[in-house]
Amino acid sequence: MSSDTQDAFVAFDRVQKSYDGETLVVKDLNLRIGRGEFLTMLGPSGSGKTTCLMMLAGFETATHGEITLGGNPINNIPPHKRGIGMVFQNYALFPHMTVAENLSFPLEVRGMGKSEREGKVTRALDMVQMGDFGGRRPAQLSGGQQQRIALARALVFEPELVLMDEPLGALDKQLRETMQFEITNLAHRLGITVVYVTHDQTEALTMSDRVAVFDDGRIQQLDAPDVLYEQPQNSFVAQFIGENNTLEGTVAEITDDMCVVRLDDGELIDAVPVNVSGVGERTKVSIRPERVEMNKDRLAPDAHTLKAEVAEFIYMGDIYRTRLRVGGHDNFVVKTRNAPDQRRLKPGEQIEIGWRPQDCRALDA
């Protein structure tokens, strides 16, 4: 954890949430978010990430545990007194108000004077490059424009914490990428703390200071994007973040920093033991597709090699994606750069592949 309880801006302390009294949607959540941090909650749907966001916003109450904001418990503070900005999945721009009225709304309910409001609204609109759209209705705007307005509205009353619930989900890919960039820029420029919920891992990896991967009501891993990708702590994270090859087997031998795994077809490979504890344990060995080398010449000296049969070879522009049959799996993917020396492989061809044992992580089964 990057910060401890005292200077954490937002803290979830052993928070649990249940809707029906039978199952927990959020199980024992502990999370500290530093001031100015951009934290993303990433996970498949139903993993509890949105519930956490809603508890923080005040629309859901925690069944157990405490949430603090700036050191103060906020469990009993109604949402409108929390002073948290929020951007909703479908923007939730009020359709019966103009853009300017939408932006003015939070200022109005705070009893701000007209001229002051107008100034702030203009500035907020300019901030998102929508200065000319004050008189329009939300329905007259494109998706991307609505997105900007929603952002401006969440920021116009200068909250220190802004929550975003899949804000880019409805946009097309290109626009989404632009907006990712704009949001992170804006957040850093204004120095606000952002808690961002998404199920899109690319979005999470590119935007966040830290990412909390949710599954089954728990944070599976909370780390900076690169750590998350390079060093997944369990097979869920490994599977969920990026593309991943999994080989199943049993731990045959284990030392401090290496272990030997007997794959189901009998092959023995070396791997870094991440969360395996003893010999005989089942394990899933994870190798990133881009860390597998098909070119013998480029193999590291200590590389482990395996025989493989090409099942499919796909041209994808910047890379080639090769599907191989390895160790009883026929879905072993290798990504190679579209380099001039890369030969086009044919299905059925027998090749040899290899990887560095450090890139091979033995995770829970």
Added chain:
Amino acid sequence: MSDATAGNLSQAAAESRRTDAEQTGPMLAADGRPLKQSLNRALRAQKLRALALIAPLLLFLLVTFVAPIVDMLFRSVENQIVSETLPRTVMALEDWDETDLPSEDTYAALAYDFREAAERRRHTRLGSRLNYEQTGLSSIFRRSGRGIDDVGEVYADQFIALNAAWEEPATWVALMGDPDWIAAQAEWAATEDTEAREPSFRLATGIENVLPETADAYRSFARAIQAEARNPDSPVEEEPWNTVYLALYRDLAAAPASAITGYSGPEEALLREAADAVSGFETVNLRETFAEIEEGWVEMPVWGTIETFSDPYTAGYFLASVDLRLTPQGIEPVDENQRIYLLLFQRTIVLSLSIMGLCVILGYPIAFLLSNLPMRTSNLLLILVLLPFWTSLLVRTSAWKVLLQQQGVINDVLVWMGIVSDGARLALINNQLGTVIAMTHILLPFMILPLYSVMKTIPPSYVRAAKSLGATNWTAFWRVYFPQSVPGIGAGCILVFILSIGYYITPELVGGRTGIFISNRIAFHISDSLNWGLAAALGTILLVLVLVLYWLYDRIVGIDNVKLG
């Protein structure tokens, strides 16, 4: 950024297109036709197919909705019964100066008309019609139907006494009938085909010039007896009515001698003989004859009413609908103690608006609750809301009686709890309150359903957004939720108001004397007084009223703001 780029691009494209258009005139399709024309052609088949799809409904609506409304509009002004039943009288009255009783000629016209009307049993119907305008006309017409047979008898007797040939149907047929018709009739009589009807009587050419009134009266006689539905008679076998002899006398007395001597044709000798004799006939005054049948015929108001309502179309029903009446002297307000329609229109609108308001107040929270509950619970509750629809209206209304009447459940409970004393039980039914309570109950689902379906489409994120932006619960509701539910309120209000403005069963049963609506009067005139013209006029006004209110609603709220779901 990328938006802006896209915007620039599309702008550029539009500009280039515009320049294209400027250069070449209208856009052309590949085959050289104007693009618009090609497009229309391509769309026509599509439009026709769409039309074919809605054609059954269109036809259904036309038959069941548009046609009755047109019929109603027509009935509210239609008044052809007077001019159709008394055509000659109406014509004769055109020159009447209304200062004194009509002339002898008018009474003669009345005799011809009335004799035929009595034969065709239309006089009582006309009496009923005119009785709406003036009390007593119904019995004048009914009684005159019996006495009319004798009008002209004195002339019939004298003609027959002069020459017995005048009694013979054959004489009259020969004198009046067209030779072709006589031949056709004889042929028909010979076939003895019971199915075929006798050919319709036709006058001989020229006889109208010689004996104008007689020809007219005889034709009216011949056609009327032939038209009898069950036992048609034939002019060949029937002695003409007494009014035909009256006409004959009047023709002969008025005609210059040369007209008769100049006549050549069947029965010319008989006719000359009669023409010579009529100067010596005993005469009667027709006005006095009618006075003997029924005194009303020498009363000015009776003639005034007939004259006033002789036009084939009348504003009389519409005037009556707003407590005015058409008199020979012009439009006058009806007696104060008979004024009812304006009061009822006003009451209908005021009560309907109150019912509408109550439905909003009661229905809004329910719809709000329903739309925020989980699907399963809300469906169950929705069924409860709809339950009244599945109960017969009469059962529901009876239930209200049991609850609300002075010896009813609510009063009993109030008395038992000591809230009201036994002697001062509340009057909750058989008055306006009863109407409002029962109708609100009946119409509440019509408010709840559109409200519910509109509220269901308001995502909860709006209120959440408002709250996250700092709005209290109330502000979030009032500034954000409520404005978005307005279309539902609008739809509900229009439904409830329009339904309640036309309701009549419930007000009839629980409205007592002060809680009845204009529709109750309409129903009364349809089924009880049979004054369908007035009912139609009242209905038309109600329709116009609804349209005006609808227009006002559109002006104030905007009809786009109505959403049924």
Added chain:
Amino acid sequence: MKLKSLLLMSTGAALAATAVAAQDMADSMTIVSWGGAYQSSQINAYSDPYQEMNPDVEIVWDESSPEAVARMRAMEEAGNVTWDLVDVVAADAIRLCDEGLAMEVDHDEMLAPADDGTPASEDFGELIVSDCFIPQIVYSTTNGYRTDVAEWEGRTPEDVCALFDLENFPGTRTLERRPINNLEWALLCDGVAMEDIYDTLETEEGIDRAFAMLDTIKEDTIWWTSAAEAIQFLADGEAVMGSTYNGRLFSAIVEQDQPIEMLWDAQVFDIDGWVVPADLPDDRLARVEDFLVFATDTQRLADQAAYISYGPARASSAPMVGTHAELGVEMAPHMPTNPANSERVIVFNYLWWADYRDDLDARFQAWLAQ
């Protein structure tokens, strides 16, 4: 043609007519009546025995008599009359006849004579108020009152004027929501002699007088539109006194044993009977005529009185009235025509009301609404 039919008649027309009729008589018939106990009495007394004799005939009952006039006018306009025989009150029969919607009938030719040979027209006598009307029963609109009203301290209403006596007989009244009967009673109780009532009502002052009298009980009256309502108000104690049809009161008092008593004074006699829609096709008309001969004979009319307390319209039926079919009660004392009940009677003046109805109704409804 006239001659032909005359000849036919003199040579045993009846025989020929039945022979012809038997061949092409329709085998179904729609009869329109009022529903409820009254219609049941007709089914019991008329149509069940008729169908026993003619098992092939199907009789459909329609309960549309309350709106018969409007419906028949609508059917005639649409050119499709589906009814064969319609039960209406005399006033409606007159209107249907006026409108040309009902067939004129020759009572002697069409209906059976009394058992002693008296022609039907004499047997029905003055009850034939219209050429289209075949009388069936005499009923009356009269008043009833509750016997358990504490405020009356043991006083019982003696005559119809108790309606207007709020001092001795306090409580809510229930009267029909139309001027007919109410205006007559009001004038009678305002001191107008029975025979002067209609003359008085023809003057503006007379009408004012009647309404002034009604004013005294306006606020204490619930106005009913269907007779069932009136009985319900009396039975529930919602009203303590009020008018309705004598048959309804009979069933409340005798059959349901309600604490209600009859007030026969100034009962208004009315007649109910059949009309035949005008211009029926021959086969249907033949069937209706066949039914009518049977259903309006002396015995059938007397039979009906065993099911409902309405007086048979034939003079010859009166002596044959027996006991109630289920309760065994002697029916004669419950008949409106019973001498003890008919000491003071108003006979519905159909012709007068035909003229004044529209006018007085407008005035009455305006009076009510204010």
